[in-house]
Amino acid sequence: MVMNLVKGILLTARDIVPISLFLIVFQVFILKSPIGDIKSLIFGIALSILGLYLFIKGLEYGLMPLGSSVGANLPLLNNKALIIIFAFILGYTTTLAEPALASLAMEIEELSVGTMNNRWLIHAVALGVGIGISLGMVKIMYKIPYTHIIIPMVLLAAILAYFAPDNITGIAFDSGGVTTGPVTVPLNMALAIGLSSVIGGSDPLIQGFGIIGLASITPIITVLLLGIIVRF
Structure with missing residues (x-):
């Protein structure tokens, strides 16, 4: 020992x-x-x-075995809608616990002289991660090819970046990066792998991975939308 x-x-x-x-x-x-x-x-x-x-x-x-165990037992709910809702809540709440996101939000509020409230940014990113994790669960349960989801998301982010204010674009893409933190990644990845490992005909190497990529691109979209709305 x-x-x-x-x-x-x-x-x-x-x-x-x-x-x-x-x-x-x-x-x-x-x-x-x-x-x-x-x-x-x-x-x-x-x-x-x-x-x-x-x-x-x-x-x-702790976290990884727990996430894997929960993911493996999710099919017991026998309700795909509940699984998607659970994934959204998990993605949302784990993002709120990310220290890097809180630091980024405080810096942005300070530099913008309070124009963008840091709580707006934090919840916009958390909303995006929740959506991304939910899409990951949909991908796993319905065995949707990863490219069929990620390519439209990237195109949507590019379109929104064109219309968003210039000073929100960099913030949005950095916000996507801070979601890959020490709380979000291990827990949500273990959840995805655990779920994909018990679904018949699902290969965990194909369906279980990619969820972190989705959880990184969707916050970019939600923050760009926030910037367009508040015209930061």
Whole structure:
């Protein structure tokens, strides 16, 4: 047990330490700027290593098995409409928990001098993710080819981007990116794979993946629509 713990922490450190060393070397020798509080820096890196290790283990033992189990048992509802509604609620609520989205929304509200309320943006993105996850469930249950859904979504986003105000377009596409966070991705992907694995004639490699892509493109559409409505 202890050996596995040490091994896991060392493997996590292997990912974080090289990045930290690169930044330190770049600042000291290229930017020629001294490092501030060395002790705080080392302590912060150590906390990052431990925190990332604990988070990964939390996903491994908690969120991912739970999402997969729920997905595998969804057919017991015997009601496709309820499954779609459940997927929407899950996508919506997990997005509200994304820290990256909250940070992005606060930055936008500050730069726009309050023109766009950060709660509007957060709920617009959450709405988009909910729609995207719901479309993913529809794709899995009805075995719809992925391209038949994603191509119209991309075309719709391109059309809306043409009509949306210039200063909302970049925000919309960045909003789609922040949905691929540590809460949304593992839970919703496990849900999709769990559902696709129990549906007869469904290949989890074909139907189970792609849901995160849908959850990334639909928020772009909803934020572009928000920009058109409020003329940010």
